[in-house]
Every structure is written in C-alpha cells, then in structure tokens.
Amino acid sequence: MLANTQGIENVHPPVTQDQKPVLSLQGISKSFPGVKALSEVSLELYPGEVTALVGENGAGKSTIVKVLTGIYQPEEGEIAISGVPVTFPTAQDAGKAGVTAIHQETVLFDELSVAENIFIGHAPKTRFGLIDKKEMRQRARDLLDRIGASIDPSVLLKELGIANKHLVAIARALSIDARIVIMDEPTASLSHKEIEETYELVERLKAEGKAILFISHKFDEIFRIADRYTVFRDGQMVGAGKIRDVSEPDLVRLMVGRSVDQVFPDRKPNRGPEVLRVVGYSHPTEFEDIGFSLRKGEILGFYGLVGAGRSEFMQALFGITRPSKGAIRIDNEIAVIRSPSEAIRHGIVYVPEDRGKQGAIKGLPIFQNVSLPSLKNTSKNGFLRLAEEFRLTRDYTQRLDLRAAALDQDIGELSGGNQQKVIIAKWLATQPRVIILDEPTKGIDIGSKAAVHEFMAELAAQGLAVVMVSSEIPEVLGMSDRVIVMREGRIAAEFEGDDLTPERLVRAAAGISEVAQ
Amino acid sequence: MSSSLADEKAATRQVPDRLRNPLQRFLASWELLLLGVAVAVFVLNSFASPYFLDPWNLSDATFNFTEKALIAFAMALLIISGEIDLSVASIIALASTAMGFAVQLGAETPLLIMIGLGVGLLCGAFNGALVTGLGLPSIVVTIGTMSLFRGISYIVLGDQAYTGYPSDFAFFGQGYVWWVISFEFLLFAVMAILFAILLHKTNFGRAVYVVGNNPVGALISGIRVPRVKFALFLLTGLMSGVAAICLTSRLGATRPSIAFGWELEVVTMVVLGGVNILGGSGTIPGVVIAAFVMGMVTFGFGLLNVPGIVMSIFIGLLLIGVIALPRLAGRLLAARRG
Numbered sequence: 001m002l003a004n005t006q007g008i009e010n011v012h013p014p015v016t017q018d019q020k021p022v023l024s025l026q027g028i029s030k031s032f033p034g035v036k037a038l039s040e041v042s043l044e045l046y047p048g049e050v051t052a053l054v055g056e057n058g059a060g061k062s063t064i065v066k067v068l069t070g071i072y073q074p075e076e077g078e079i080a081i082s083g084v085p086v087t088f089p090t091a092q093d094a095g096k097a098g099v100t101a102i103h104q105e106t107v108l109f110d111e112l113s114v115a116e117n118i119f120i121g122h123a124p125k126t127r128f129g130l131i132d133k134k135e136m137r138q139r140a141r142d143l144l145d146r147i148g149a150s151i152d153p154s155v156l157l158k159e160l161g162i163a164n165k166h167l168v169a170i171a172r173a174l175s176i177d178a179r180i181v182i183m184d185e186p187t188a189s190l191s192h193k194e195i196e197e198t199y200e201l202v203e204r205l206k207a208e209g210k211a212i213l214f215i216s217h218k219f220d221e222i223f224r225i226a227d228r229y230t231v232f233r234d235g236q237m238v239g240a241g242k243i244r245d246v247s248e249p250d251l252v253r254l255m256v257g258r259s260v261d262q263v264f265p266d267r268k269p270n271r272g273p274e275v276l277r278v279v280g281y282s283h284p285t286e287f288e289d290i291g292f293s294l295r296k297g298e299i300l301g302f303y304g305l306v307g308a309g310r311s312e313f314m315q316a317l318f319g320i321t322r323p324s325k326g327a328i329r330i331d332n333e334i335a336v337i338r339s340p341s342e343a344i345r346h347g348i349v350y351v352p353e354d355r356g357k358q359g360a361i362k363g364l365p366i367f368q369n370v371s372l373p374s375l376k377n378t379s380k381n382g383f384l385r386l387a388e389e390f391r392l393t394r395d396y397t398q399r400l401d402l403r404a405a406a407l408d409q410d411i412g413e414l415s416g417g418n419q420q421k422v423i424i425a426k427w428l429a430t431q432p433r434v435i436i437l438d439e440p441t442k443g444i445d446i447g448s449k450a451a452v453h454e455f456m457a458e459l460a461a462q463g464l465a466v467v468m469v470s471s472e473i474p475e476v477l478g479m480s481d482r483v484i485v486m487r488e489g490r491i492a493a494e495f496e497g498d499d500l501t502p503e504r505l506v507r508a509a510a511g512i513s514e515v516a517q
Numbered sequence: 518m519s520s521s522l523a524d525e526k527a528a529t530r531q532v533p534d535r536l537r538n539p540l541q542r543f544l545a546s547w548e549l550l551l552l553g554v555a556v557a558v559f560v561l562n563s564f565a566s567p568y569f570l571d572p573w574n575l576s577d578a579t580f581n582f583t584e585k586a587l588i589a590f591a592m593a594l595l596i597i598s599g600e601i602d603l604s605v606a607s608i609i610a611l612a613s614t615a616m617g618f619a620v621q622l623g624a625e626t627p628l629l630i631m632i633g634l635g636v637g638l639l640c641g642a643f644n645g646a647l648v649t650g651l652g653l654p655s656i657v658v659t660i661g662t663m664s665l666f667r668g669i670s671y672i673v674l675g676d677q678a679y680t681g682y683p684s685d686f687a688f689f690g691q692g693y694v695w696w697v698i699s700f701e702f703l704l705f706a707v708m709a710i711l712f713a714i715l716l717h718k719t720n721f722g723r724a725v726y727v728v729g730n731n732p733v734g735a736l737i738s739g740i741r742v743p744r745v746k747f748a749l750f751l752l753t754g755l756m757s758g759v760a761a762i763c764l765t766s767r768l769g770a771t772r773p774s775i776a777f778g779w780e781l782e783v784v785t786m787v788v789l790g791g792v793n794i795l796g797g798s799g800t801i802p803g804v805v806i807a808a809f810v811m812g813m814v815t816f817g818f819g820l821l822n823v824p825g826i827v828m829s830i831f832i833g834l835l836l837i838g839v840i841a842l843p844r845l846a847g848r849l850l851a852a853r854r855g
C-alpha cells in the first residue's frame with residue numbers, strides 16, 4: 001500500500017497474486033483504559049509464506065496475537081479462516097481452528113517437567129483416559145529434536161535457563177497441529193546458534209504450507225526470512241506489502257514515522273581507574289574461574305552461546321546466588337556480596353534477563369517499579385514522597401521514550417518492550433557505579449534501542465562502568481570497548497580494538513580455534 | 518504525510534502521571550462499595566431495634582469488632598505480603614493463660630501488660646522463624662502453632678479458669694476515656710491510623726506490597742524479603758498480645774477456649790476489606806470499614822436473637838462469598854464482552 005513501488009523488483013510479476021489468504025482480519029479494534037491498542041486493523045496471512053509484523057513498542061503487535069488466539073475479544077471486526085468467519089471465545093477454540101502461537105511472555109510452569117509443559121491441556125492419553133507419560137516424553141523429545149534443542153524432557157522446567165525455557169515454549173506451540181503459526185519475537189532471548197535453528201524451523205514450516213506471522217524488531221532477520229510485511233503504528237495498520245518491494249529505511253520510516261539513525265554512538269575511550277576486579281569466580285555447575293577487571297567509564301561486553309554461563313555468573317556477581325570460590329575487589333578493597341541488597345549498597349546493580357520474574361513487579365504501577373531501588377533517595381525518614389517518585393520516573397522514562405497510558409499504570413499492562421524500558425530506567429535511576437545489563441535491549445524497538453545505547457554511552461562517558469551481556473552481535477560490537485567470550489562456563493577469549501570482529505566472536509563462542517581455518 | 522506525523526509524535530508523547538484523579542479512583546473502589554454496605558446494615562439495624570441508635574448501645578456494639586480488628590490490621594499486612602497467620606486466636610489463649618498464671622503469683626497490672634505483649638511477640642517470632650528460617654509455607658506452620666499454642670493453654674488450665682485479675686486491669690476492656698468512647702475503641706482508632714500510615718505512607722509499607730506481588734523481584738530490587746516477613750509475623754504476634762490484654766480484661770477471666778475460632782473471623786474481616794487472599798493488594802481503610810460491617814452485623818443478629826451457630830455459618834459464607842466475588846464478577850464481565 002504505502003510501500004516503495006519504485007524498486008526494479010517491481011517488474012517481476014507478483015508470484016502469489018492468485019493466492020488466497022488462509023487467515024484474514026478485517027477492521028479489528030481493541031481498547032484498554034486510556035489507550036486504543038488496535039483501531040480497525042486488517043491483516044492477511046498466506047499459506048507457505050512468512051508475514052513479518054513490525055511496529056514500535058506498544059504498537060499493538062502482541063495485542064493482535066492475543067486476539068488471534070482467543071485471549072482477548074475484539075470490540076469490532078471480523079476474523080475469517082479460509083474465507084469462513086470465525087470467533088475465538090477461548091484459547092482452546094483458536095487451537096481447534098488451527099492457530100498456534102509462541103507468545104512474547106511465555107506462560108510456563110516451573111514445577112512441571114518439560115514434557116508436561118509442552119503437552120499441558122492436550123496430553124496423549126492411555127486407553128484408560130490417564131496421561132500416557134511414556135508417549136508424552138517420546139513426543140516431547142521428537143518436538144525438541146525438531147527445533148534442535150538438546151533438552152531432557154523429564155527435567156523440571158525451573159532447572160532451565162531463560163533461552164531453553166523459550167525453546168520449550170516453541171515446542172509447545174508446535175505440539176498443536178496448526179495451519180497458522182504465530183511467533184511473537186521468537187529470537188529475542190536466543191543466541192546465534194539457536195536463532196539459525198529457528199530460521200531453519202521457519203523454512204520447514206513454510207515448506208509444509210503453514211502460514212506464519214513473525215513479529216520481530218530485528219530487521220536483518222525480517223529481510224532474511226519474511227515474504228511479506230505489515231506495519232502497525234499506534235494501533236493502526238499503516239502499510240503492508242511484499243518484502244522485496246521495500247527497503248529497510250522505508251520500513252523503518254513507515255514504522256516510526258521518521259528515519260532512525262542506526263549507527264552506534266561515537267564513543268571516545270575514557271577509561272578511568274579500576275572499579276571492579278573479579279578473581280577466580282566459580283560455581284559447582286555453572287561456571288569456572290571467571291576473572292576480569294573493569295574500569296570506570298568502560299563498557300565490557302560478554303558474548304557466548306545459550307548455556308555458556310554468562311547470566312549465571314552475573315547473578316552470582318550480584319549476590320543472587322553464591323559462588324563456590326572466588327573474590328571481588330571494589331576500588332581495590334576486598335568486598336563480599338552475599339545478597340542483592342549488599343551489591344546495591346556497593347553501587348553494583350543488575351538488569352536481569354528474565355523480565356517477567358526478576359525484573360518487573362507486576363501488579364504495581366510503573367512509578368513504584370522505577371523508584372523501588374531508589375526509595376532511600378526519594379523518601380524522607382522512611383516516609384514515601386510520591387512527588388519525588390513521579391519526578392524520578394519522568395526523568396528516566398522520558399529519555400527512553402516510554403509509551404504508556406499513565407505512570408500509575410500497572411507495569412504488567414505494558415507492552416513487552418515498554419516493560420523493558422521501565423526496568424532499565426529503574427536501575428539507571430539508582431545512579432550506580434557499576435551496572436550489569438543482561439540482554440538490555442531485548443524486545444526494544446529500533447528507535448528506542450538507539451535511545452538506550454545513547455544513554456548508556458553518555459553515562460559511561462560520565463564514569464559509569466558497564467558490563468553488558470548481549471547475544472546481539474551488532475550491539476556487542478557497536479557498544480563494547482572490550483568483549484569477553486564465554487563458552488561452557490569458562491572464559492574462552494577476550495577481544496579488543498581491531499580484534500573485535502563478528503567472525504572471531506562466533507568462532508570463540510562455538511569453540512572453533514583460529515588456526516583450524 | 519509522514520512529516521506531519523513526525524511532528525505530532527514529538528508533541529504528544531508525554532506520559533501523564535495519573536490516568537484517573539483521586540475522586541474517580543475512589544468512585545471505582547471496593548472501599549466505597551463496602552461503605553454502602555455499612556450504611557445499609559446501619560439503617561437495617563436501626564429499623565430492627567429502636568434501641569440501636571442509643572449512643573450507649575452503639576458504643577457496646579463496637580466491642581464486637583475492636584479486638585478482632587486490632588489483629589486484622591496486622592493480618593492485612595501479612596496477607597498482602599503473601600503470608601498468613603492462623604495461630605492468632607491461639608496466641609490470645611496462650612498470652613491470656615500466661616497473664617492469668619502471673620496473677621496467681623501476685624503480678625500487678627504493668628507486669629501483666631508486659632507478659633501479654635511479650636508472649637505475643639515470642640509466638641510471632643516463633644512463627645516468623647519457622648517460615649523465614651526454614652522456608653516453610655506459613656499456612657502449614659501456623660496451623661501447627663495454632664494447635665500448639667492453644668494446646669499449652671489446655672495443659673496448664675484443664676477445665677479450670679484463671680480469675681482474680683487486679684481491679685485496675687479492667688480498664689483495658691471495660692474502661693471509657695470520654696463519654697461513650699471506650700478505651701478499646703480509642704485504641705482501635707489510633708491503631709487504624711498508625712497502620713494506615715505504616716502501610717500506605719512508609720518505605721516499609723511499600724516493601725510489603727512488593728514482596729506480595731513478586732518476592733523474587735523484590736529480592737533482586739534489594740529488599741531483604743525474609744526480614745520484612747519476619748517483622749510482619751512479629752507485628753501480628755504483638756497485636757494478638759494486645760488483643761489478649763483487651764479481651765482478658767473485658768472478660769475478667771481466662772479459659773483455654775478464649776477467643777476460639779477468631780482466626781477465621783479476623784481473616785474474613787481482612788478479605789472483606791478488599792485484601793487479596795493471594796497477596797499483593799489491599800488497604801487499611803478497607804479493613805476498617807469491614808470491621809464496622811462485621812461488628813454491626815453481629816450486633817444486628819444479637820438484636821434479632823439469632824443463635825451463635827448461625828453467626829458462624831454466616832461468617833463462613835461471607836468468607837467464601839468475598840473470595841469468590843471478584844472471580845464471579847470477572848467471569849460475568851468476560852461473558853458480557855464475549
């Protein structure tokens with residue numbers, strides 16, 4: 001519609017012109033208090049094709065997914081599958097109609113096994129109507145194999161890291177035989193190995209003739225795997241078309257309403273004295289002998305595959321878990337951190353990877369989330385001062401372009417990316433000396449990502465020391481002064497300056513030595 | 518087109534502090550609904566009996582809830598934080614027994630007060646240590662201590678009763694500070710204000726909500742979760758001790774069956790007040806109004822000569838009702854939307 005029609009590609013006749021959509025939405029609207037999340041949007045999905053849905057944080061992408069899976073009921077509009085109008089009063093109805101989804105915020109059960117999580121609600125039964133455990137485990141194993149995940153189906157879900165939990169959610173979605181597969185930011189918590197496997201999976205689903213809706217903030221993957229695109233802005237559909245008819249800058253402009261400078265902030269090296277030194281940090285099962293030194297104003301990147309132990313190490317550094325060995329020095333003095341509150345007192349803070357469980361305090365308003373670790377400063381003699389809390393929240397969330405109905409809105413009602421912005425704001429507002437960021441821009445849109453990076457660079461220039469765990473290679477390369485690569489719980493390599501290249505990072509993370517090439 | 522949109526963007530992206538003003542929030546609150554119920558019960562009572570509106574009768578009616586409400590304030594905080602204490606009535610029994618025992622040895626009122634409060638604190642500390650130290654679920658721990666504490670009273674007292682409390686001890690449960698205002702009612706009012714300030718105006722109160730909504734997130738945000746929970750068990754024990762002093766003073770005697778079944782009435786009061794039984798939300802004003810409602814209903818039943826067993830059936834139904842109500846309302850709303 002609004003797509004760039006001047007490309008040379010346009011001389012090719014559209015291959016799928018005669019194809020009928022398997023799913024079409026017409027004039028769908030959905031409101032929440034203070035915000036019209038969707039206003040008369042339409043969307044079509046075609047068999048054997050991947051449609052990318054793009055839009056800023058809070059544009060309404062996940063809301064449409066929830067409408068399509070019977071979680072939300074639209075106020076207006078029509079859903080049709082193969083031309084037949086349908087309604088989805090419950091999630092089961094959507095499943096029966098052949099719609100399955102990997103949601104952005106996965107809803108899984110920590111105390112159940114992986115296999116039970118995959119089959120909850122539709123477990124295979126024995127002749128007597130009992131759950132057929134053996135069959136269930138076998139099928140779970142097949143599904144996990146299919147997505148290339150090496151996870152034992154009989155372990156409890158809580159034993160898994162966040163990326164593996166996400167793979168379980170993918171397996172769960174695929175356990176339903178569906179014609180329409182929706183993926184809401186499926187690669188947000190994965191590293192390059194799992195991401196490649198996800199792409200392969202998408203290709204296979206495509207070949208099987210499934211219609212795929214793929215939501216992502218990563219433009220490289222959109223251009224790699226999508227056939228079509230649809231753009232949402234502020235709850236409205238503002239464009240749709242074929243991927244080959246559009247360029248990346250056009251798509252960004254359509255999505256944000258302006259062009260976004262996608263270069264990383266220009267940082268002048270400004271390293272001060274050492275603030276943090278870690279020596280021989282070890283854990284019985286997760287990591288071994290981690291040591292490094294961090295200086296004021298430095299951004300130190302941590303790269304590695306899923307399961308390399310990066311997040312586990314960061315959690316130990318922040319006092320959530322205890323290391324079995326090792327010591328740290330802060331400003332050259334031995335320090336012991338036994339709990340997050342002690343870490344915070346030392347000026348070390350942590351933006352966790354697990355937004356839902358560890359980051360957001362759902363049920364509480366945005367401003368109370370932001371002020372929480374800063375209450376000492378906003379309060380007086382132990383008494384709250386709401387005006388100060390609002391001021392702090394305004395200061396820090398505005399920089400990150402938060403989209404919300406109001407600052408007293410429950411953080412749980414925000415879109416995924418906006419929740420992430422609140423959590424970053426929460427920790428930056430403590431004015432820490434060392435900040436550990438675990439996948440800081442996960443789920444954040446392209447415009448806000450630039451804002452986060454700029455903010456990080458600015459604070460580093462003022463002397464903040466940053467440890468950044470990221471699975472996004474451009475982010476690691478673009479922001480870090482130095483990168484440590486971890487593999488299987490150990491430091492595999494360290495790169496700096498001209499040595500910092502994507503190939504080197506990937507090789508070190510996978511354990512392929514340089515000389516072997 | 519796209520340039521005008523870009524301009525608009527810069528101008529309109531200011532997130533307001535609040536979506537609704539305080540009046541709008543009040544109009545949509547559970548507290549207002551409850552206030553309506555309180556007024557209705559009040560009017561019904563005044564029709565049921567011509568004596569109800571007499572100031573002295575009204576004053577008498579407050580004794581139906583003041584002691585329970587003292588515990589309910591602390592229990593509200595505990596439930597908001599995601600824990601519960603079912604041993605509160607048994608703490609009253611144990612504290613009262615300890616005071617009665619001390620009276621037999623000739624203890625005077627100041628010492629009795631210290632014993633009442635001290636036993637409450639010790640029981641609270643015991644519950645708190647089991648829950649936070651061993652990581653046991655509070656519902657299990659306090660069902661256990663519910664039997665334990667009252668069991669000790671039974672062993673000490675058998676079918677006996679302690680009496681002979683000093684005459685000045687009677688003030689706490691029978692004294693009046695001004696005209697029809699009893700000491701208990703004044704204590705209730707002061708505690709209501711103190712607890713409202715603690716929960717709604719202090720950092721500690723904020724921590725209570727955070728812990729109740731997300732204990733893992735609370736820990737990571739630097740809140741010492743076990744400490745907060747331990748403090749709340751202590752506070753609940755202490756308030757049970759206060760209630761034990763008032764009740765013992767009012768009755769002038771200690772039997773091991775004292776305050777039997779009160780834990781349920783206290784929890785009902787808290788939940789009726791709008792506190793989520795699963796933790797995370799609730800207010801002290803809500804609990805205050807709920808206390809009045811329950812007190813007046815009890816009094817009304819008394820006026821109508823309704824037997825005690827009907828009263829406990831009523832409390833049971835009320836508890837189930839207020840827990841089910843939000844869920845039913847949610848379903849109805851969903852059905853209407855769908």
Ligand SMILES: Nc1ncnc2c1ncn2[C@@H]1O[C@H](COP(=O)(O)OP(=O)(O)OP(=O)(O)O)[C@@H](O)[C@H]1O
Nearest residue numbers: 032037057058059060061062063413414415416417
């Ligand atoms: N349960 C809810 N209550 C109130 N508002 C909601 C609720 N769910 C979503 N919203 C609002 O609807 C809008 C759209 O949210 P949605 O989650 O669909 O965004 P999104 O496009 O998925 O964003 P992101 O890229 O951050 O995931 C947002 O403004 C959000 O705050």
Ligand SMILES: [Mg+2]
Nearest residue numbers: 062104415416
């Ligand atoms: Mg979303």
